[in-house]
Amino acid sequence: MVDCTSTVQPDRGETDSNVMMKATFLSVFASRLALSLATLLTLLAATPHARAQAVVVMVNGEPITTYDIEQRSRLITLTTRKTAPRQEVIQQLIDDRLKIKEAKKFGINLSASDVDGAFAGMGQRMGMSADQLAKVLTAQGVRPETMKLRLQADTAWGALVRGRYKQSLMVGERDVRAASGDATSPEQTESYEYQLRPVVIFVPRGSSPGVVEQRKKEAEIIRDRVQSCAEAATTFKSLRQASIRDTIVKTSADLPSNLRELLDKTPVGKMTPPEVTKQGIEMVALCDRKVTAADTPAKRAARDKLFAQKYEAKSKSYLDDLRKGAMIEYKQK
Structure with a gap:
């Protein structure tokens, strides 16, 4: 040298x-x-998957690489606890690219903030923040962007199919009645409208079990004393460490069965038993309960099931047509 x-x-x-x-x-x-060598070494270090970036298939000019397949495989395994065949994984990736492109053609183009919002919403439903969800995925070898791409495709596609085929996806009342005809219990055949005022008594984080129990006993005392929503509002607005929300209206079909049963046992004007949650001690003041013509839980379940069946059928036929017209070129198996 x-x-x-x-x-x-x-x-x-x-x-x-x-x-x-x-x-x-x-x-x-x-x-x-020396600078050129250092730059080359930096680039090689920054792309540990350089050898894994071989293009497997081109979809309308857009590549799907071996790294994309590896990432989606890990995501499927993580979310389903099953290992999907490689060709099934490739087909998912092809479908996602077709869905996103077709949605953009009709003006449905999700922004980065929209996708981040969907990602954060997923984390919230799992009891985590977006950052926590990202860390969980990363720890399992899945980049958060892999999940975001799937969310982008599913969200855009759902909006497209529902928007384009709104009329054909509608479910008729006759079909709903026929599908829910086997439900005979009162809670399934009758629907109520509930006027509610949620209440929370705040408990400082890190409080000992004794403090939590003491606040729960105080909540019980207040609950026994309150005889109307007006009294509940006056009482909890005067407490510094408590809050009462404005009246909200829910029907039987909107509520989970355990809460619905609890409200049906609660006299109008009274409050549900105190429950310890992350926010503190929570209760609900029942301001009114009346029979309504809205969907019963059985009808809502039947309607949702029939809609899902129609949606899946329309989505499948639409996607089949897109595949037939797409330029899909396999570079390697």
Whole structure:
């Protein structure tokens, strides 16, 4: 190897000026060479999956790489606890690209903030923040962007199918009645409208079980004393460490069965028993309860099931048509 930084020996007849120019040139050359090598090493270090980035299939000019397949496989395993066949994984990735492109054609183009919002919403439903969900995925070898791409495709596609085929996806009342005809219990055949005022008594984080129990006993005392929603509002608005929300209206079909049963046992004007939650001690004041013509739980379940069946059928046929018209080129198996 040539030592570019060694002392330059002048040839006979060369002037000191020429020698200095050569030395300067060689010094600059060596510096640039070192910088180029450092840059190359940095790029190689930043792309540990460089060898795993081989293109497997092109979908309308958009590549799907072996790394994309690896990431989606890990995501499927993480969310379903099952290992999907490689071709099934590739088909999912193809479908996602077709869905996103078709949605954009009809003006449904989710922004980065929209996708981040969907990601945060998923985390919230799992009892985690977006950052916590990202850390869980990363710990399992799944980049958060892999999940976000799936959310983007599903969200955009759902909006597209529902928007384009709104009329054909509607479920008729006759079909709903026929599908829910086997439900005969009162809670399934009758629907109520509830006027509610949720209440929370705050408990400082990290409080001992004794403090929590004491606050719960205080809530019980207040609950026994309250005889109307007006009294509940006056009482809890006067307490510094408590809050009462404005009246909200829910029907039987809107509520989970355990809360619905609890409200049906609670006299109008009274409050549900105190429950310890992350927020503190929570109760609900029942302001009114009346029979309504809205969907019963059985009808709501039947309606949702029939809609899902129609949606899946329409989604499948739509996607099949997109695949037939798409430019899908396999580079390797």
